[in-house]
Amino acid sequence: MKMFFAARALLAACGNSARAADCTSIADTQARLACFDNAAKAPKAAIKKPPTDEFxxxxxxxxxxxxxxxxxxxxxxxxxxxxxxxxxxxxxxxxxxxxxxxxxxxxxxxxxxxxxxxxxxxxxxxxxxxxxxxxxxxxxxxxxxxxxxxxxxxxxxxxxxxxxxx
Incomplete structure (x- = not known):
């Protein structure tokens, strides 16, 4: 049970904007993997399409x-x-x-x-x-x-x- 709360706390610390560098610093294997999963599910920044060339x-x-x-x-x-x-x-x-x-x-x-x-x-x-x-x-x-x-x-x-x- 302690492990569950520790992993949950780490996930909250990572948040939706977790970066790979932040996740690699987590010692616990399950928490690290959960951090990477959470980072992958985070919404990506909107990619701006280049303006169309009318010519x-x-x-x-x-x-x-x-x-x-x-x-x-x-x-x-x-x-x-x-x-x-x-x-x-x-x-x-x-x-x-x-x-x-x-x-x-x-x-x-x-x-x-x-x-x-x-x-x-x-x-x-x-x-x-x-x-x-x-x-x-x-x-x-x-x-x-x-x-x-x-x-x-x-x-x-x-x-x-x-x-x-x-």
């Missing part, structure tokens, strides 16, 4: 096109609701090229409805870089202060050629 789809679609996807540095991301194409995401990305150096930030557009990302001024490295995607970047992204200023100089001719092709 995750756009980033995922774009990094598939990069030479070194893990080096991607995204900046100036924003969304635009369009009447024709639904929601598009615009932004800038800088990533390493084949030589291992950062190439400089470039504009991109992501069409959510099509799950299609297009990197501006990408030449032959992005098969989706064509007139209509470049023109949509010009219409929805380039005029925003966060848009790609280097690319915006090409916009008047791109929009004109795209409209004449339709």
């Amino acid at each position: 995750a789809d756009a980033k995922a679609a774009l990094v598939r096109k990069l030479t070194d996807p893990e080096s991607a540095r995204f900046t100036d991301l924003f969304k635009v609701s369009t009447p024709d194409e639904g929601e598009v995401t615009c932004g800038m990305v800088n990533s390493k090229n084949r030589m291992g150096g950062y190439a400089g930030a470039r504009g991109f557009i992501f069409h959510k409805r099509q799950n299609l990302a297009t990197l501006m001024l990408s030449g032959g490295s992005d098969p989706d870089y064509r007139g209509e995607n470049a023109a949509s970047y010009c219409v929805y992204c380039a005029n925003d202060p966060r848009g790609d200023r280097e690319f915006s100089v090409h916009c008047p001719s791109l929009i004109k050629s795209y409209r004449s092709a339709r």
